[in-house]
Amino acid sequence: MASDSALWVVATGNAGKRVEFEQILAGSGIEIRNLGGFGDVSFPEEGTDYRENAIEKARAAASQIGEIAVADDSGIEVTALDGRPGPLSARYGGEGLDDKGRVQKLLSELDALDTKDRSARFVCYAALSTPEGDTVVSYGECTGLILPAPAGEGGFGYDPVFKPDGYDLSMAQIDLEAKNTISHRARALHDLLARWSGAENTPGPKPRVD
Ligand code: ITT
Numbered sequence: 001m002a003s004d005s006a007l008w009v010v011a012t013g014n015a016g017k018r019v020e021f022e023q024i025l026a027g028s029g030i031e032i033r034n035l036g037g038f039g040d041v042s043f044p045e046e047g048t049d050y051r052e053n054a055i056e057k058a059r060a061a062a063s064q065i066g067e068i069a070v071a072d073d074s075g076i077e078v079t080a081l082d083g084r085p086g087p088l089s090a091r092y093g094g095e096g097l098d099d100k101g102r103v104q105k106l107l108s109e110l111d112a113l114d115t116k117d118r119s120a121r122f123v124c125y126a127a128l129s130t131p132e133g134d135t136v137v138s139y140g141e142c143t144g145l146i147l148p149a150p151a152g153e154g155g156f157g158y159d160p161v162f163k164p165d166g167y168d169l170s171m172a173q174i175d176l177e178a179k180n181t182i183s184h185r186a187r188a189l190h191d192l193l194a195r196w197s198g199a200e201n202t203p204g205p206k207p208r209v210d
Pocket of ligand 1: 074
């Protein structure tokens, strides 16, 4: 694994994620850039395995731009819905829905069950790939509850209906700095940084650490 590069390019088409990557990784000593200026990057069709999806996004970007790329595949898993929307979170309910529509679909499915169990978690697999295709993968999760109705304007996606454990507010009501200390993405990216520096500091041939 190359050790002379201190540049990571954040490979995502989701503006909310991009801002979070940049904030979480700020101060890591690694220069963080987004895909702007690297030309068009095409990503493979996503499957239903977060880990594979994250690796494929990072690999596709790294090989096309010739720099280290980081990506994530993430989603929300609602216990009473057998873990749905899960890896399909971004596409839940089909192409016609926006974030608000997907949130409403999730709420109406949960309400239809008439269950008291509103537990859920956000999960995130983060992947780094070098242009040569070496990868580092990490995982993070954030547990909480689904609120009865959306609240707050911050964040993106399902944040307005997710109340993280230990907070009385939705993820869209707490400020982004706070979200970025407790979120699934923050946990995965801190673990990725640790794994990356572990791999960098290991003498001899660099192991795959995913
Ligand atoms: P990229 O693949 O381009 O990164 P995407 O939004 O399609 O963007 P995913 O396939 O990983 O990314 O889908 C993640 C979805 O899960 C995201 O669109 C949200 O609906 C939801 N999600 C993930 N993290 C979230 C967060 O921190 N807050 C709210 N919703 C989140």
